[in-house]
Amino acid sequence: MFQENVLLKHHSNYKIGGLAKYFFEAKSIEEIIKAVEKARLIKTPFFILGGGTNILFNDEGFDGLIIKIKNSRLRQGFGGQAKIKIIKVDAGVFLERLVEESADTGLSGLEWAAGIPGTLGGAIRGNAGAFGGEIKDVIKEVISLDISGLRSKIIKRNNQDCKFNYRSSIFKSNGAKEIIIEASLLLRKGNRKSIETAIKQNINYRKERQPMEYPSLGSTFKNIDAGKIAKKQHKSFELIIKNDPFPVIPAAYLISKAGLNGVSCGGAMISPKHPNFIVNVLNATASDVKNLIALVKKEVYKKFRIDLEEEIEIL
Ligand SMILES: Cc1cc2nc3c(=O)[nH]c(=O)nc-3n(C[C@H](O)[C@H](O)[C@H](O)COP(=O)(O)OP(=O)(O)OC[C@H]3O[C@@H](n4cnc5c(N)ncnc54)[C@H](O)[C@@H]3O)c2cc1C
Structure with missing residues (x-):
């Protein structure tokens, strides 16, 4: 069902965002195609939404159609004795369910x-990763819908063709030309x-070091590729470089070091627990967050001559 005037804050992990003019939850590829066609028919822009955990919606909302991907099948391969299993997973399946x-x-x-x-x-588009792993490590094939032409067409890509990179893939670098529909994953x-122990450890690590008690989008900025830092400057970072997924200087x-821990603007705050998280402490607006992003970029550049790049997206 196409809905009108839907508050985006209810569809963002940040709990921030104004009204979307139109909103549609697509539970199958047919419904995704139908939604794209509808947007074209009424000549309105559209935006693809997954779980809303990496997207900051503006306070003014979105004057178009939000298509929320809600297909949720998880098929094949579970059970049995083969050492390697291929599982087919719809793009709308939450990582949490997949991990479980x-x-x-x-x-x-x-x-x-x-x-x-x-x-x-969302994880495939941004090649999500943590603790040295990335989604690219388990992807065998991705099926997407190319919506750049008048007629949508299905594309199948193997891992290499997805051009995975640090927090990126062909689905991101191509612009919004394709909608990811499903993927085949290779698990051992x-x-x-x-x-179960590894999962518990990773979750505990997050609880200890990340401000899970407040709404956020996780890390606001990408970490810095240590290989791209000038040799002279490199020395001063040697002790804090971590390998995830390659040697990086943590943005946090x-x-x-730029002295920004705990700095706030309106209801948003740079978390003292994990300074790369900008958290929504109390009814923050998108402007509050954007002001803090601008401040962080300015101060980090002033101190280190390093340009931070956003990991989150702003619509
Ligand atoms: C507490 C917390 C911790 C986090 N920790 C990490 C971490 O450790 N590592 C990490 O990498 N990320 C982390 N994130 C960020 C976020 O969870 C990931 O980026 C996640 O993969 C985004 O998925 P999503 O479905 O929420 O995408 P959304 O936020 O809904 O969308 C993000 C982008 O992906 C596009 N998109 C979504 N679905 C599709 C689709 N089917 N086809 C095409 N485009 C699509 C959207 O258009 C948008 O451009 C964290 C976030 C939070 C809140």
């Missing part, structure tokens, strides 16, 4: 993803107990 189901069936390969919210589609048979470290 793979642990329940003793499949290894997604432990790093424990605690990352959002859908598989593993020891159920060790899988730079923000903290």
Whole structure:
């Protein structure tokens, strides 16, 4: 059902955002196509939404159609004894469910993803990652819908063709030309107990170090590729470089050293617990968050001559 004037704050993990003129939850590929066609018919822009865990909606809302991807099938491969299992997962499936189901069936390969919210589609587009793992490590094939032409067409890509990169993929670098529909994942048979232990450890690590008590979008900025830092400057960062998924200087470290821990604007605050998180402490607006983003970029540049780049998206 197409809805009108839907408050986007209810569809964002940030709990921020004004009204969307139109809103549609698409539960199948047919419904996704129908929604795109409808937007074209009424000549309105549209935006694809997954779990809303990496997107900051503006206070003015969106003067168009939000298509929320809600297909949710998780098929094949569970059970059985083969060492490698292929599972087919719809883009609208939440990573949390995927991690849980793979642990329940003793499949290894997604432990790093424990605690990352959002859908598989969002994770593939941004090549989500943590604790040294990335979604690209388990992707065999991605099926997407190319909506750039007059008629939508299905595209199948293998892992290499997805051009995965740090927090990026062809689905991101191509602009919004394609909608991810489903993917096949390669998981290994593993020891159920060790899988569950790894998942627990990763979730506990997050609870200890991330401000889970407030709405957020996770890390606001990408970490800095340590290989791209000038040799002279590199030395001063040696002790804090971490390998995730390659040697990086954590943005949180730079923000903290710029003296910004706990700085707030309106209802938004740079978390003292994890300074790369800008949290919604009390009815923050998108402007509050954007002001803090601008401040962080300015101060980090002033101190280190390093340009931070947003990991989150703003619509
Ligand atoms: C507490 C917290 C912790 C986090 N920790 C991590 C972390 O450790 N690592 C990490 O990488 N991220 C992390 N994130 C960020 C976020 O969870 C991921 O980026 C997630 O993969 C986004 O998925 P989503 O479905 O919510 O995408 P959305 O926020 O809904 O959308 C993000 C982008 O993906 C596009 N998109 C979504 N679905 C599709 C689709 N089917 N087809 C095409 N485009 C699509 C949207 O148009 C948008 O451009 C964290 C977020 C939070 C709130």
